[in-house]
Amino acid sequence: MEEVTRADDATRFAFRDDRSRGARLAWQARIFGAYFVQFLKMRLAYRVDFIIDTLAVLFSLIIQLAVLSVMFSKVRALDGWTYPQVLFIYGFSLVPLGLFNLISVNLYGFADEYLIGGRFDRVLLRPVGSLAQVIFESFNVSGLSEIALGLAIMAGAGVKLGAHFGVTDLLALLFLAPGAALVYLGVFLGITTVSFWFEDKMGLAPPVYNLIRFSRYPITIYSLPVRFFLTFVLPFAWVAFYPAAWFVGGEKFGKVALLTPLVGVLVFGGAALLWRRGVRNYVSTGS
Amino acid sequence: MEPLIHVHDLCKDYRLTDRREGVRGGLRDLVSPRRRDLRAVDRVSFDIAPGEMVGYIGANGAGKSTTIKMLTGILTPSAGEITVGGMVPWRQRQQYTRHIGVVFGQRTQLWWDLAVVESFRLLKKIYEVDDATYDRQMKLLDELLDIGKLLSQPVRKLSLGQRMRCDLAAALLHQPRVLFLDEPTIGLDVVAKENIRGFLRGVQEREGVTVILTTHDLGDIEQLCRRVIIIDQGRVHFDGELAELRRRVGQSVRLSVDLRDPAASADLAAVTAGLPVHWDDENGLRHVARFNRAEVRAADVIRLVVNDRPVQDLHLAEQPIEEVVREIYRQAAAGNADAEAAK
Numbered sequence: 247m248e249e250v251t252r253a254d255d256a257t258r259f260a261f262r263d264d265r266s267r268g269a270r271l272a273w274q275a276r277i278f279g280a281y282f283v284q285f286l287k288m289r290l291a292y293r294v295d296f297i298i299d300t301l302a303v304l305f306s307l308i309i310q311l312a313v314l315s316v317m318f319s320k321v322r323a324l325d326g327w328t329y330p331q332v333l334f335i336y337g338f339s340l341v342p343l344g345l346f347n348l349i350s351v352n353l354y355g356f357a358d359e360y361l362i363g364g365r366f367d368r369v370l371l372r373p374v375g376s377l378a379q380v381i382f383e384s385f386n387v388s389g390l391s392e393i394a395l396g397l398a399i400m401a402g403a404g405v406k407l408g409a410h411f412g413v414t415d416l417l418a419l420l421f422l423a424p425g426a427a428l429v430y431l432g433v434f435l436g437i438t439t440v441s442f443w444f445e446d447k448m449g450l451a452p453p454v455y456n457l458i459r460f461s462r463y464p465i466t467i468y469s470l471p472v473r474f475f476l477t478f479v480l481p482f483a484w485v486a487f488y489p490a491a492w493f494v495g496g497e498k499f500g501k502v503a504l505l506t507p508l509v510g511v512l513v514f515g516g517a518a519l520l521w522r523r524g525v526r527n528y529v530s531t532g533s
Numbered sequence: 534m535e536p537l538i539h540v541h542d543l544c545k546d547y548r549l550t551d552r553r554e555g556v557r558g559g560l561r562d563l564v565s566p567r568r569r570d571l572r573a574v575d576r577v578s579f580d581i582a583p584g585e586m587v588g589y590i591g592a593n594g595a596g597k598s599t600t601i602k603m604l605t606g607i608l609t610p611s612a613g614e615i616t617v618g619g620m621v622p623w624r625q626r627q628q629y630t631r632h633i634g635v636v637f638g639q640r641t642q643l644w645w646d647l648a649v650v651e652s653f654r655l656l657k658k659i660y661e662v663d664d665a666t667y668d669r670q671m672k673l674l675d676e677l678l679d680i681g682k683l684l685s686q687p688v689r690k691l692s693l694g695q696r697m698r699c700d701l702a703a704a705l706l707h708q709p710r711v712l713f714l715d716e717p718t719i720g721l722d723v724v725a726k727e728n729i730r731g732f733l734r735g736v737q738e739r740e741g742v743t744v745i746l747t748t749h750d751l752g753d754i755e756q757l758c759r760r761v762i763i764i765d766q767g768r769v770h771f772d773g774e775l776a777e778l779r780r781r782v783g784q785s786v787r788l789s790v791d792l793r794d795p796a797a798s799a800d801l802a803a804v805t806a807g808l809p810v811h812w813d814d815e816n817g818l819r820h821v822a823r824f825n826r827a828e829v830r831a832a833d834v835i836r837l838v839v840n841d842r843p844v845q846d847l848h849l850a851e852q853p854i855e856e857v858v859r860e861i862y863r864q865a866a867a868g869n870a871d872a873e874a875a876k
Contacts, residue, residue, distance in 0.1 A: 261617070261618035261619060261620045261628070261629065261631075261632040261710075263628040263631065273661065276658060277655075277658050277659055280654075280655055280658050281655070284644075284647060284651060284655065287651075288646055288647070364640060367602070367607050367637070367640070368640070368642050370605075370606060370607045370626065370630075371605060371606075371607065371630055371635050371642065372630060372659055373626075373627050373628065373629075373630040373631040373659065373660065374627065374659060375627065526609045526623070527609075528607070528608065528609075529547060529608070530598075530602050530607055530608060
């Protein structure tokens with residue numbers, strides 16, 4: 247073998263990573279910021295698509311609003327919940343949903359594009375967390391309009407309720423909305439992760455996504471088994487009703503709301519652990 | 534010297550599901566799937582020193598890509614160990630991948646919809662390349678690979694050869710110490726192949742980068758690698774210098790002899806009687822002698838032939854590496870058959 251003179255120092259060839267944890271976190275944040283900027287540039291190149299997407303989202307939200315107002319024109323209250331209260335819950339539900347939609351597009355196509363299409367090889371070759379890369383490689387910008395509309399509806403409903411929201415409520419929103427978004431993310435990440443083990447498309451995501459709409463009503467209107475299901479099994483009660491109860495739930499549910507971030511961390515953490523095992527089980531496609 | 538890459542008894546099993554036919558078969562698959570394990574890589578061991586350039590070759594499905602994917606941290610081994618620069622690729626994937634460069638000929642590592650330069654800028658951020666190093670590397674890579682004109686185009690609009698040049702540049706931007714190349718010249722024309730080979734030789738000589746290269750194109754191996762590892766059905770069948778491979782297989786030289794007169798070809802083999810030379814008649818005028826350089830000097834054969842027969846032309850060539858590898862496969866298959874028979 248040829249003598250490589252530069253190799254006389256053996257430690258030169260031991261790989262190292264000396265960065266602190268904080269430095270690595272900041273570095274990852276910078277990378278995904280750059281991903282987002284790139285994505286926006288790409289999206290804005292197709293401006294018409296962008297506008298159509300946004301309009302489509304607004305249209306579907308307006309229809310849902312109309313359904314709510316028609317319903318409450320027939321009945322005064324729903325199991326003791328008034329129109330402004332239900333409207334507020336609906337408005338709140340849009341904020342975590344928008345956050346979730348903003349970053350979840352790649353989860354739906356994960357099995358097809360990443361596992362079968364082979365893009366996951368490239369993800370694993372980069373020195374960045376694989377889950378974060380998949381999530382931040384694409385965005386659904388219409389999530390932003392959901393967030394904006396949700397905030398507007400909450401404000402409108404708040405005025406109707408005659409409620410006074412202070413700084414505490416604003417801080418609560420900053421914890422509750424991302425916490426609820428983590429619940430969404432955890433549930434759908436869990437479903438996505440299954441495709442590491444089962445090649446066949448599970449097709450579970452769309453029906454589960456449709457169940458989200460049940461989460462927008464006060465949970466007390468459902469029978470006990472349904473309540474149990476939405477609280478502990480498929481925890482969609484935590485994406486809208488429980489956290490929104492901080493604002494409109496009064497004595498009974500106001501405190502429960504504060505558990506939302508914890509539930510979010512648990513659900514998402516569980517799914518992230520499953521993801522780690524999935525990556526170990528990853529079988530690349532033939533070359 | 535400490536090996537940079539250490540692979541010991543490495544195995545990878547894939548679990549396959551055999552499908553039954555028809556609707557009833559489909560239902561039965563659902564209840565009790567027929568599964569079996571396929572061993573794609575079987576107790577592979579080798580060590581590679583810093584600065585080596587090693588050809589890793591084998592037929593389709595021999596286990597080449599699976600090995601590379603384990604070395605790069607994409608796949609988790611079923612058994613055995615790998616360390617590269619003291620790190621375990623699959624376990625320390627995130628830290629490890631900062632130190633390696635990878636090019637898959639079949640698939641780009643760049644962002645499909647972005648302009649090439651945007652991809653490079655993202656990679657600069659990801660690998661934390663500082664501005665000065667980035668500028669220096671870009672200048673150097675542009676000189677060597679001529680990618681300057683391509684930078685503003687989206688990756689999807691590049692030709693295969695252009696894309697490969699950009700992929701190579703992207704893999705070297707962060708100055709990795711190990712480079713894994715999986716079929717880097719696949720699908721390229723002769724000129725593009727030569728460019729890529731010249732570039733790789735330069736990088737290896739100048740920077741002492743350690744390179745593992747898989748390929749179908751044995752021209753890559755002949756021009757780039759001194760050491761070859763041959764794998765078939767998941768097992769290593771040869772690991773050594775290219776020259777040693779030729780010696781092992783024997784008959785490594787081909788001497789074609791064009792005679793002036795077909796009549797002169799009668800009993801040509803008698804001319805070299807006593808020497809281990811094998812003669813083939815190609816078309817009456819052209820005859821090919823094969824012999825092992827270790828046993829017979831080419832000069833002796835040539836002298837004997839020229840002194841005895843009217844020769845128009847002579848051509849001496851090393852046996853093409855394809856034939857050498859085919860011979861290794863044949864020997865491996867014969868070995869397997871013997872082992873089966875012994876059972």
